Amino acid sequence: MSEWSPSQHELDRQRVRSRLQLRSALIATAMTVLAFVALGVLVTGSPGWPNVKAYFFSWPDARESFPAIRDAIWLNIKMFLIAEVFILIFAMLIAMARVSRSPWLMPLRVVAVVYTDVVRGIPTILLVYLFAFGMPALELQGMPDSPFFWATAALIVSYSAYVAEVFRSGIESVHPSQWASAQALGLTRGQTLRHVIVPQAVRRVVPPLLNDFVSLQKDTALASAAGVFEAVATARDYTLYNFNFTPYLVVAGFFIVMTVPLARLCDWLTARMRRRELAGAL
Numbered sequence: 431m432s433e434w435s436p437s438q439h440e441l442d443r444q445r446v447r448s449r450l451q452l453r454s455a456l457i458a459t460a461m462t463v464l465a466f467v468a469l470g471v472l473v474t475g476s477p478g479w480p481n482v483k484a485y486f487f488s489w490p491d492a493r494e495s496f497p498a499i500r501d502a503i504w505l506n507i508k509m510f511l512i513a514e515v516f517i518l519i520f521a522m523l524i525a526m527a528r529v530s531r532s533p534w535l536m537p538l539r540v541v542a543v544v545y546t547d548v549v550r551g552i553p554t555i556l557l558v559y560l561f562a563f564g565m566p567a568l569e570l571q572g573m574p575d576s577p578f579f580w581a582t583a584a585l586i587v588s589y590s591a592y593v594a595e596v597f598r599s600g601i602e603s604v605h606p607s608q609w610a611s612a613q614a615l616g617l618t619r620g621q622t623l624r625h626v627i628v629p630q631a632v633r634r635v636v637p638p639l640l641n642d643f644v645s646l647q648k649d650t651a652l653a654s655a656a657g658v659f660e661a662v663a664t665a666r667d668y669t670l671y672n673f674n675f676t677p678y679l680v681v682a683g684f685f686i687v688m689t690v691p692l693a694r695l696c697d698w699l700t701a702r703m704r705r706r707e708l709a710g711a712l
Contacts, residue, residue: 488676495668495677502664503684506650509578509660513585513650514643520590525597526623542594549591555652557584562656581653589646596638600631637703640696644689651685661685 566575665677
């Protein structure tokens with residue numbers, strides 16, 4: 431049996447398609463470069479550009495503040511990693527409490543609903559203030575009074591409410607037939623939730639979870655409001671002594687370097703999930 435090879439008509443179609451794709455890529459690249467050049471000319475040609483350049487784009491100040499900010503950013507990373515673990519645990523427990531149907535768990539379900547509604551209505555920075563300044567003022571025995579501890583706790587409380595809703599939406603998106611099939615096999619509702627529903631739900635909500643963690647990574651900067659000497663506080667300290675705002679752009683650069691890989695990973699996982707769904711629908 432002879433090996434298949436494309437016809438001349440198909441080869442012509444592929445060549446035309448390649449030319450059109452190349453043309454589109456060149457036009458898109460040219461328009462993007464043109465837009466950025468026009469924006470650069472507009473900004474640098476403005477009357478106040480020399481002052482902005484001196485106070486926000488000073489290379490000597492960026493070089494001088496870089497080592498201190500580089501060392502302080504590890505505190506942001508540490509806060510993010512600690513908060514992420516506890517957020518995943520607490521959010522899953524809250525989500526499972528919300529989807530429970532047992533009358534014995536009704537109090538937990540009510541608490542979970544009130545918790546998510548109230549916490550999501552409070553700005554995260556207010557929670558940071560309340561925890562970092564209010565909790566140590568209670569003088570509770572055995573509780574730390576470290577601003578780092580309470581700022582991290584505030585982030586955990588805030589983001590647990592958001593991530594819990596992400597988990598809940600993932601659980602409720604699983605088709606009811608999965609529940610029925612598991613119950614037909616003799617599994618209890620708790621066993622069905624643990625072994626059948628939750629694993630499927632987690633896979634579905636990975637992209638929105640990553641989006642939440644991108645936001646969490648940036649919101650660690652809110653700890654500076656509680657007196658935690660992390661990257662933003664370090665930049666502010668330099669600014670107050672040297673009257674130059676360039677260190678804030680240095681901090682912004684660090685956060686961009688940390689968040690862009692997560693954002694691209696989120697896009698890749700979303701595209702991968704879409705391809706799998708399309709393949710399953712065929």
